Amino acid sequence: MNLKELAKHLNLSPTTVSRALNGYPEVGEATRKRVDEEARRFGYRPNTHARRLATGRAHAIGYVLPADKSLMIDPLFSDFVSGATDVYAAHGFDVMLHAGGQEDEISVYQRYAQGGSVDGVVVLGPRLRDLRIEALNALHMPYVVHGRVGGLDSDFAWLDIDNYGAFYRATKLLIDLGHRRIGLINGLEDFNYAHDRRRGYEVALHDRGLKADPMVTSSGLMTEENGYRQSKRILQLGNRPTALILGSMLLVAGAMRAINEMGLIIGRDVSLIAHDDGLPFLNAQSLVPSLTTTSSSIRAAGERVAQLLLGIIIDPDAELPHELWTVDLIVRGSTGPAP
Amino acid sequence: MNLKELAKHLNLSPTTVSRALNGYPEVGEATRKRVDEEARRFGYRPNTHARRLATGRAHAIGYVLPADKSLMIDPLFSDFVSGATDVYAAHGFDVMLHAGGQEDEISVYQRYAQGGSVDGVVVLGPRLRDLRIEALNALHMPYVVHGRVGGLDSDFAWLDIDNYGAFYRATKLLIDLGHRRIGLINGLEDFNYAHDRRRGYEVALHDRGLKADPMVTSSGLMTEENGYRQSKRILQLGNRPTALILGSMLLVAGAMRAINEMGLIIGRDVSLIAHDDGLPFLNAQSLVPSLTTTSSSIRAAGERVAQLLLGIIIDPDAELPHELWTVDLIVRGSTGPAP
DNA sequence: TATTTTTACCAAAGCGCTTTGAACAAATTC
DNA sequence: GAATTTGTTCAAAGCGCTTTGGTAAAAATA
Numbered sequence: 001m002n003l004k005e006l007a008k009h010l011n012l013s014p015t016t017v018s019r020a021l022n023g024y025p026e027v028g029e030a031t032r033k034r035v036d037e038e039a040r041r042f043g044y045r046p047n048t049h050a051r052r053l054a055t056g057r058a059h060a061i062g063y064v065l066p067a068d069k070s071l072m073i074d075p076l077f078s079d080f081v082s083g084a085t086d087v088y089a090a091h092g093f094d095v096m097l098h099a100g101g102q103e104d105e106i107s108v109y110q111r112y113a114q115g116g117s118v119d120g121v122v123v124l125g126p127r128l129r130d131l132r133i134e135a136l137n138a139l140h141m142p143y144v145v146h147g148r149v150g151g152l153d154s155d156f157a158w159l160d161i162d163n164y165g166a167f168y169r170a171t172k173l174l175i176d177l178g179h180r181r182i183g184l185i186n187g188l189e190d191f192n193y194a195h196d197r198r199r200g201y202e203v204a205l206h207d208r209g210l211k212a213d214p215m216v217t218s219s220g221l222m223t224e225e226n227g228y229r230q231s232k233r234i235l236q237l238g239n240r241p242t243a244l245i246l247g248s249m250l251l252v253a254g255a256m257r258a259i260n261e262m263g264l265i266i267g268r269d270v271s272l273i274a275h276d277d278g279l280p281f282l283n284a285q286s287l288v289p290s291l292t293t294t295s296s297s298i299r300a301a302g303e304r305v306a307q308l309l310l311g312i313i314i315d316p317d318a319e320l321p322h323e324l325w326t327v328d329l330i331v332r333g334s335t336g337p338a339p
Numbered sequence: 340m341n342l343k344e345l346a347k348h349l350n351l352s353p354t355t356v357s358r359a360l361n362g363y364p365e366v367g368e369a370t371r372k373r374v375d376e377e378a379r380r381f382g383y384r385p386n387t388h389a390r391r392l393a394t395g396r397a398h399a400i401g402y403v404l405p406a407d408k409s410l411m412i413d414p415l416f417s418d419f420v421s422g423a424t425d426v427y428a429a430h431g432f433d434v435m436l437h438a439g440g441q442e443d444e445i446s447v448y449q450r451y452a453q454g455g456s457v458d459g460v461v462v463l464g465p466r467l468r469d470l471r472i473e474a475l476n477a478l479h480m481p482y483v484v485h486g487r488v489g490g491l492d493s494d495f496a497w498l499d500i501d502n503y504g505a506f507y508r509a510t511k512l513l514i515d516l517g518h519r520r521i522g523l524i525n526g527l528e529d530f531n532y533a534h535d536r537r538r539g540y541e542v543a544l545h546d547r548g549l550k551a552d553p554m555v556t557s558s559g560l561m562t563e564e565n566g567y568r569q570s571k572r573i574l575q576l577g578n579r580p581t582a583l584i585l586g587s588m589l590l591v592a593g594a595m596r597a598i599n600e601m602g603l604i605i606g607r608d609v610s611l612i613a614h615d616d617g618l619p620f621l622n623a624q625s626l627v628p629s630l631t632t633t634s635s636s637i638r639a640a641g642e643r644v645a646q647l648l649l650g651i652i653i654d655p656d657a658e659l660p661h662e663l664w665t666v667d668l669i670v671r672g673s674t675g676p677a678p
Numbered sequence: 679t680a681t682t683t684t685t686a687c688c689a690a691a692g693c694g695c696t697t698t699g700a701a702c703a704a705a706t707t708c
Numbered sequence: 709g710a711a712t713t714t715g716t717t718c719a720a721a722g723c724g725c726t727t728t729g730g731t732a733a734a735a736a737t738a
Contacts, residue, residue, distance in 0.1 A: 002694060013718045018696060028716060045453035049397070050694035052388040053723050063436075065421065075620050078416045082404065082438040094456065095436045097402075099421040103428060114384035116724095117433065224592065225625040250620050253563065253592045260599040261627065281414050281589050286564040288600065341724060352688045357726060367686055389724035392693050455694095 001042045010038055021046070052116075059092055061309060062118035064108045065099040066125060075250065076277055076298050077124070080146070083303035084122075091310055093119075106135045113139040120313045122146060122305055126192050142316070144309040146301060147192050157312055157320040159305050163193045166294035166327035167200030167245060170273045173292075173329065174243045175208050178338035179271060183216040183234045183241040185227060185251050194219065194247060197275070201245060216241045227254025235262060235270065242338045243271035249282040252291060272334040275327075289333030296327045340381045349377055360385070391455075398431055400648060401457035403447045404438040405464060414589065415616055415637050416463070419485070422642035423461075430649055432458075445474045452478040459652045461485060461644055465531050481655070483648040485640060486531050496651055496659040498644050502532045505633035505666035506539030506584060509612045512631075512668065513582045514547050517677035518610060522555040522573045522580040524566060524590050533558060533586060536614070540584060555580045566593025574601060574609065581677045582610035588621040591630060611673040614666075628672030635666045 007014040012031065020027045020035035027035075038044075052058055063081060077099075085095050096118055098108050109132070112118045120142035123132055130149045133156055145158040174182050184201050187194035198219070202212045215237060218230040230251075231244060235258065246252050252274045256266065264270050267289045276284045276293035278300075284291040308321045346353040351370065359366045359374035366374075377383075391397055402420060416438075424434050435457055437447050448471070451457045459481035462471055469488045472495055484497040513521050523540050526533035537558075541551045554576060557569040569590075570583060574597065585591050591613045595605065603609050606628045615623045615632035617639075623630040647660045 003696095004694075014695080015697080015718060015720095016716080019717095022696085026716065031716080043449070043453060045450065046696095047392070047694050048454040048456045049388045049391040050723090051696075053386070053392050053725085054694080054696040056723070058388070060435075065417075075414060075417065075618075078404075078414065078438065081436065085436065085438045086441055089437065089442060095438075096399075097420065097424065097434045097436045098428065099417065099424045099434075102425055110382070111384065114382060115387040117387045221620075223620045223622065225622045228625070253621075257595060257599075257626070260596075279414075281560075281562045282592075283562065283564045286567070287596070342726095343724075353725080354689080354727080355687055358687095361726085365686065370686080385726095386724050389693090390726075392695085393724080393726040395693070 001044050002047065003044075006035075006039060006042065006044050009042075010035060056116070058117055058119045060094040060096050060118045061088055061306070062096045062098070062108075062112050062121040063124070064105045064121060065097075066105060075279065079277070079279055079299045080124070080302035083299040083301075084306035087303055087306040087310065093310065105132055109135055109139060109141060113141050120144075120309050122309060127190050128192055128195055130192075142309065142312050144305050144312070144321070146305050148196075149192060150195075155320055157308060157322070159301060159308060159321070159323040159325070160193075161296045161301065161325045161327050163196035163327070164200040164203075166275065166296075166329065167197040168204045169200075169329050170245050170292075170294050171201045171204035172208075173331070173335065174245070174271060174273065175204065175210070177243075177271065177335060179241075179243040180210060180338065181213070181216065181239065181241040181243075183231070183244040184212070184218070185230045185234070185244060185246045185255065186217065186219045187222050187247040189219040197247065222248040222250050224250050224254040224257075227251030228258045229254070231255035232258040232262070235259070235264065241270070243273070243335070246272065246274040249274060249276055249279060249284060249291075252284075252287075253282065256287070267334050267336040269339060271336055271338075284330075285332065287334070292332045292335040293330050294327045295330050296325060301325070340383050342383075342385065345378060345381060345383050348381075349374060395455075397456055397458045399433040399435050399457045400427055400645070401435045401437070401447075401451050401460040402463070403444045403460060404436075405444060414618065418616070418618055418638045419463070419641035422638040422640075423645035426642055426645040426649070430653075432649065444471055448474055448478060448480060452480050459483075459648050461648060466529050467531055467534055469531075481648065481651050483644050483651070483660070485644050488531060489534075494659055496647060496661070498640060498647060498660070498662040498664070499532075500635045500640065500664045500666050502535035502666070503539040503542075505614065505635075505668065506536040507543045508539075508668050509584050509631075509633050510540045510543035511547075512670070512674065513584070513610060513612065514543065514549070516582075516610065516674060518580075518582040519549060519677065520552070520555065520578065520580040520582075522570070522583040523551075523557070524569045524573070524583060524585045524594065525556065525558045526561050526586040528558040536586065561587040561589050563589050563593040563596075566590030567597045568593070570594035571597040571601070574598070574603065580609070582612070582674070585611065585613040588613060588615055588618060588623060591623075591626075592621065595626070606673050606675040608678060610675055610677075623669075624671065626673070631671045631674040632669050633666045634669050635664060640664070 003014045007017045016027055017035055020032045088095055123143050123145040126145050126147040126149045128150055133149055136143045148158050148160045186198055189195050189198055205212050216234050220226045246255060259266055259270060266272055273292045276295045277298040284293045312318055342353045346356045355366055356374055359371045427434055462482050462484040465484050465486040465488045467489055472488055475482045487497050487499045525537055528534050528537055544551050555573050559565045585594060598605055605611055612631045615634045616637040623632045651657055
């Protein structure tokens with residue numbers, strides 16, 4: 001069942017039916033109701049591609065995951081996007097996904113732009129110097145960055161959490177508890193978020209007259225295994241830290257394993273603070289002892305990014321949004337006074 | 340730059356240019372080369388929607404995640420789909436994603452079908468009785484199920500791993516090692532894969548004259564927390580099992596926490612076998628002791644499902660594929676003789 | 679040389695929708 | 709009562725591509 005058939009069935013022109021369904025004012029109330037009813041009765045849906053061709057709008061958003069599998073933003077992605085698809089669907093937008101392929105992200109963007117496949121994209125996991133931003137600008141493709149990119153002159157739309165502030169406060173909390181030697185098990189510091197976190201950590205130490213010892217920090221993949229390895233390495237040092245700050249719950253899983261294995265007690269021998277993205281499968285509160293965290297819902301961020309992106313697509317003249325979310329520091333049982 | 344402009348620039352008709360680019364035979368070698376070169380030079384890409392409207396093919400595949408967040412197939416999804424997008428891209432297909440929305444899956448399928456948005460869908464996480472299959476049949480929408488659905492008369496395309504066999508062999512291995520009381524921490528048994536695993540477990544026990552004690556089994560979300568809770572509950576029983584079989588690595592993370600907390604030694608006091616989907620962030624081999632697993636790459640499965648789906652889309656008359664993958668039982672350090 | 683086949687190209691129709699410009703009737707204003 | 713405005717409707721063009729049904733020139737056949 002297509003528009004023409006529906007129109008013929010209703011004894012109306014396709015024009016009128018199209019307008020009735022799309023809520024244009026120049027159509028009588030009676031006919032509008034009649035059209036709506038029959039359309040529903042026949043289960044009529046306009047052909048997506050015809051509509052897109054006619055309007056010039058793709059009504060789709062692109063999510064392109066990095067080609068390099070080792071970058072591992074994966075475990076977060078499902079949650080990040082699951083909040084978003086509902087927002088898009090409410091506006092009649094689809095989500096197109098390209099994940100971990102051979103083709104690099106910028107090529108995918110070019111393909112999207114030239115084929116008119118999407119009206120905008122979400123940029124995930126921005127690096128310190130990220131070529132994607134300038135590529136997207138050149139393509140005139142609307143986008144919102146989840147995170148920020150340093151060292152760029154041009155303005156761009158972003159939503160980020162205050163990674164700097166979060167780790168600053170986490171470090172400060174530990175210092176206030178008497179810890180003087182604090183380890184950091186960070187994500188890959190090529191990523192802006194991890195870079196910001198380290199800065200927060202270092203500045204907090206410096207503000208209290210302490211200095212960061214590279215021996216007790218690390219930057220790497222946020223896997224359970226790496227959490228285990230790094231925390232073990234750091235806690236086996238002669239002058240071992242009394243506290244660790246970790247970039248993700250997966251790192252914590254590994255760290256707890258190492259700590260248990262070494263016979264140390266969390267919250268007594270070694271305090272732990274980690275960043276918690278609110279992933280449903282790894283709960284900070286239910287750990288024993290429950291975990292002190294810097295918390296921010298990645299799902300909520302995904303949802304909000306979707307709204308922001310729709311905003312700049314619908315009104316291209318609107319100012320580019322910048323949102324910096326403060327991060328909750330939730331003190332639970334894994335942090336205690338320095339031994 | 341569109342076809343017409345490119346054609347004018349080349350002093351050719353749009354017809355010829357289109358045919359040249361799409362590899363049709365009725366075009367001279369010299370002109371073909373000329374067209375290809377100029378197209379590349381101008382970065383010409385056919386408009387996706389125009390092509391789709393003209394051909395009647397969406398050149399897109401739909402992935403619809405369950406609306407119910409509690410079902411938690413999420414942590415696997417990124418990996419499952421990341422293997423697939425490359426396969427699709429190689430055939431010029433896009434991936435459309437709808438995740439965790441208010442709208443139930445069948446409604447999304449209807450929307451896809453009526454709007455012609457996708458040429459096929461992948462059905463994820465099939466339940467014991469799954470209404471999606473019949474809905475898709477009614478819509479004449481090609482699909483491949485990752486997993487199987489019981490109790491259906493109609494034939495359908497699927498790729499599944501041998502969950503029954505995997506847990507049968509895992510259980511048998513433990514029995515052979517002298518274990519007589521073996522716990523099972525399973526996924527939600529509303530899912531077919533978890534149902535099959537329990538069957539494998541129960542039949543293996545039965546074959547050796549043992550019977551499953553409901554007290555030492557559980558069926559629930561595959562979260563770290565649930566792994567912790569259930570293993571703790573089961574291991575605190577008066578007559579405690581000497582081995583546990585677990586449905587996922589996340590459950591293992593929780594179980595290890597419980598086991599450490601109770602002062603038990605893995606591989607000595609309690610043996611562990613878990614199913615490993617090969618998620619990059621949680622590595623079975625690197626645990627201490629390394630974990631005995633039933634292993635199957637969810638990424639490889641995702642890739643293969645993509646190939647199968649493309650197969651039945653490209654040739655609708657082809658027979659519906661059914662692939663049952665055997666699961667590797669990899670014996671490592673977490674399994675030992677019963678104490 | 680005359681006829682058929684092949685090769686290389688093109689004009690035009692069509693995919694299903696939206697949107698522009700026009701038309702007609704009814705309601706309002708002068 | 710004539711002129712204008714308003715409210716509803718429609719015919720037709722157009723979005724950018726593919727594809728059908730040609731045609732003219734070149735090559736092969738008779």
